[in-house]
Amino acid sequence: MSVHKHAGQKASPSDLENIPLVVSHYYLFQPDVKEIAQRVKFGTSGHRGNASNLSFNEHHIIAICQAIAEYRHQEGIDGPLFLGKDTHALSEPAFATALSVLIANNVPVIVQEDLGFTPTPVISRLIVDYNNSNAANADGIIITPSHNPPADGGIKYNPPHGGPAEGEITALIERRANDIIQRGLLDAKQSSYQHALTSPLLRKQDFIGFYVAELSKVINLKAISEAGVTIGADPMGGSGIHYWPAIAEHYHLALSVVNENVDPSFSFMTLDKDGKIRMDCSSPYAMASLIELKDSFDIAVGNDADFDRHGIVTKTGGLMNPNHFLAVAIHYLMTHRSWPEDCKIGKTLVSSSMIDRVAASLNKPLAEVPVGFKWFVEGLHSGEYAFGGEESAGATFLALDGSCWTTDKDGFVMALLAAEILAVTGKDPQQYYNELAQSLGEPCYKRNEAVASYEQKQVFSAIDINEIEEKTLADEPIKEKMTHAPANGAAIGGIKITAENGWFAARPSGTEDIYKIYAESFISEAHLDLIIHEAQHIVNKLFTKNKA
Known part of the structure; x- marks a missing residue:
């Protein structure tokens, strides 16, 4: 990806989002989950999307929070839910939506005392500390798209261990949330925000001091x-x-x-x-x-x-x-x-x-x-x-x-x-x-991105390591080819190929129509470039072989 001519320069008025329009789209646009891009989809760090693209709207948050409330009930999670938000424009309305759904589902919620902003690690620490000291299980939700651009929104669920929810949990929430949207939110409970703010189920705490x-x-x-x-x-x-x-x-x-x-x-x-x-x-x-x-x-x-x-x-x-x-x-x-x-x-x-x-x-x-x-x-x-x-x-x-x-x-x-x-x-x-x-040793490291269709992205999850016939990587014998991680045997969603002094990994983005190549060399920049070139060649062969 080439560097934009204004990269590193202060944003100009033409670079700024129309924030009132973004917030309006959150409330006024309704997703159609028959469209893949408009479904609830949890990536490596929650569900993220854009209200104008119908991938992060009020219906998404209602459905996700209803699904989380149901998951809590099924799993016997009866402690408080710590709810936080960041400073993105869509985080404020999504926070209000989340609170109104959680309270309607009789979920006890704890928020920052002035309804202000709460960082992700603070929510995690609150959960860990609470569950170390209490019999009940606390969990949390953070309304954030992390470092994403200003028009984006995001939501993450952290179960009682305090960290990002495992794939099995997010898959359940994802499926149920899309079903709720498909059914026109008939299964969702929601109180008014005004009622939620005065509910005895809501507690306020000094998260900053803690x-x-x-x-x-x-x-x-x-x-x-x-x-x-x-x-x-x-x-x-x-x-x-x-x-x-x-x-x-x-x-x-x-x-x-x-x-x-x-x-x-x-x-x-x-x-x-x-x-x-x-x-x-x-x-x-x-x-x-x-x-x-x-x-x-x-x-x-x-x-x-x-x-x-x-x-x-x-x-x-x-x-x-x-x-x-x-x-x-x-x-x-x-x-x-x-x-x-x-x-x-x-x-x-x-x-x-x-x-x-x-x-x-x-x-x-x-x-x-x-x-x-x-x-x-x-x-x-x-x-x-x-x-x-x-x-x-x-x-x-x-x-x-x-x-x-x-x-x-x-x-x-x-x-x-x-x-x-x-x-x-x-x-x-x-x-x-x-x-x-x-x-x-001094390594050279680089991450490249390339456009990939939905079909091409699916190829990565079905790679047979035996399809990769190459014996060398940048003139060094290949030591290891993997589609599963050494520590836990979990699928990596792509491939990693390693030689003595270099390696590359290729995997699709969970939120964008691209795939990423990560590569490193302990020899030189030229060696690194050769690794990346050969990595792209291997990925393109996989696309062709699988007719993506």
């Missing part, structure tokens, strides 16, 4: 404070906007919020690689404004709209490659935490093999899973996994005492970990990575 106080259980905040590490935090208009000042005050941190804007059009953003507004904290184009401030702080951090992702900016290297920071975080944690010797390092199969080399150097077990944070949940919840992370800049890890912190990605703790690393070691994360690369 989460801020809990942070000392997972991060060495005293070290950050005593070292005087200066931190520049850009909430990027997201749901953690009121959390950073509270964290700074509570722990006496030299932390400044560099962008206090909250605007559903996200007009303050710089444009992403494709010229769209996207709150992607791993993108140098979307993070251009913060990168400009790198010399003003020891560490600068950015987060996406629901704060489950992190971007780390250092004086010595600018915006860190997400894979590089994952490797640094893992090495630091494994050498600075008193966790069980046999705890595992979790990574997705499209994350850098630098993580494999770090794990091997520390003699730590590695667990490689398919794309999607849900695959880490069980291990994080039990303490079997010390760390779970994915290449798209999302991760979490155990509390200081080795107990479960969150079972969802936590952008706050990853950002604060960068400051802890500097405070404790005297090296910023980029300097730390440079030392790792010097001893373990």
Whole structure:
């Protein structure tokens, strides 16, 4: 994909969405689930869509929340449901819809005390803490499309383990929700929003105070404070906007919020690689404004709209490659935490093999899973996994005492970990990575995207590994071909092919008409380009062979 001519530049008025129109379409447009694109469809992180395209409308949220209420009843989940939302324009009306359906179904709901914004990791921590202390099972819903453009909406369900719902659960919710829409919402219960707000089933809680106080259980905040590490935090208009000042005050941190804007059009953003507004904290184009401030702080951090992702900016290297920071975080944690010797390092199969080399150097077990944070949940919840992370800049890890912190990605703790690393070691994360690369090798990593039809995307889920006849990858013998992840045997929804010094993985997007090729080389950029070229050739052969 070529870089848009305005990438990295401040959004102009012509780039902004008509927010009143977007919200109107949420209420006025009604989906037809006979159309594939208009159905409820849970990807790796919930259902996402666009009201104008009839993929995220009031009917979707009514049906999804009704399906969740029914699932809770069937499973005997009788604790409260923590309900949160981010700052996207459609999150506000979807929050109101969700609350009205949940209350009508006699679901006890807990929300932020001022009905304000709540980050995804906060909901996860609330669920984990509540269920550690109570017999009843709590769960949660977060209204967010994560880093997606301003016109998009999204909704995620986190069952009592606190993390993203497993595929079996989302499949049930998905099927039931589409059935409810197909039946004209006849099976859905819904009270008025006004009634829901005054219902005794609704409780309000200070989520900010709770989460801020809990942070000392997972991060060495005293070290950050005593070292005087200066931190520049850009909430990027997201749901953690009121959390950073509270964290700074509570722990006496030299932390400044560099962008206090909250605007559903996200007009303050710089444009992403494709010229769209996207709150992607791993993108140098979307993070251009913060990168400009790198010399003003020891560490600068950015987060996406629901704060489950992190971007780390250092004086010595600018915006860190997400894979590089994952490797640094893992090495630091494994050498600075008193966790069980046999705890595992979790990574997705499209994350850098630098993580494999770090794990091997520390003699730590590695667990490689398919794309999607849900695959880490069980291990994080039990303490079997010390760390779970994915290449798209999302991760979490155990509390200081080795107990479960969150079972969802936590952008706050990853950002604060960068400051802890500097405070404790005297090296910023980029300097730390440079030392790792010097001893373990320097990889080149790239992700490419290509257009794929619905039929072509279906080919990936039915690949027979024996169809791939190639014996070499970029002039090296192929060591492994896989369609299932080593850690759990789960289907990866595509293929991964590995050689001694390089690999690629190809899989379809769950939300867009594209497929993605992830590739890495420990030899050179030219070697990486050859891997990608051969990967595209292999995928095209599969498309042709399967007549997609």
